[in-house]
Amino acid sequence: MNEKQLNRYRVISNVIEGNLKPCDAAESLGLSERQIYRLKKGVEEEGVSFLIHKNTNRKPYHAFDxxxxxxxxxxxxxxxxxxxxxxxxxxxxxxxxxxxxxxxxxxxxxxxNGVVSPKKRRKPKKHYRRKRKARKGMLIQIDATPFRMVW
Missing domain, CATH: 1.10.10 (Arc Repressor Mutant, subunit A)
Known part of the structure; x- marks a missing residue:
């Protein structure tokens, strides 16, 4: 049993013995009172094994062989x-x-399993900066649209 299951057993056994109210047990375990009554009944009928999850130490159904x-x-x-x-x-x-x-x-x-995907990488292209013009405002910018622009 793990620590969580042991804690549940301690609290439920205190409820069974009458040392703890179900509402206080529900608050301490973070469950509803209905779940406390269900756990109490299960422990009384089946014992501690009721608190252990039934799929413990089993392989999941959807796992690969x-x-x-x-x-x-x-x-x-x-x-x-x-x-x-x-x-x-x-x-x-x-x-x-x-x-x-x-x-x-x-x-x-x-x-x-240590297998890596063989991804091909291209070398990055060099981007050259445009040479500066001799004077400010000498750069000509052209609009290639066939429509007349109205400013």
Whole structure:
């Protein structure tokens, strides 16, 4: 049991013994009185195990299998998909391998296994400043619109 569950058990056992009112227990645990009565009934019927979440130490239903994860990492590291970035790799997986996976899940899976996306970067272009004119006001600015401008 973790600290939160132990604290809940102490408070609920005080309610069961009559040392604490349900409204005070609700305030101390940050729950409603209805939930205190529910927890009290559960502890009386099932014991301390009622306060422990039933999915503790279980793998989530929507989590990927370890074999599935390793298969995707192995495919990415292979020569066939080595040069593809993550988005292109996702599309290739669906097209060639029949594996449907979201981009976020694929990104998290690959980056957690040390695979980086091969992103090509262009060199930045140099922007040269215009040379200053000899005198102030010598720069000619032209408007290329065919319409006559009225100021």
């Amino acid at each position: 370890d074999d599935f994860k390793q298969n995707i990492v192995k495919l990415k590291k292979s020569d066939k998909y080595k040069d593809a970035n993550f988005k292109h790799f996702q599309e290739l997986l669906l097209e060639n391998e029949g594996i449907s996976i979201s981009y976020n899940a694929l990104y998290n899976l690959l980056t957690s």
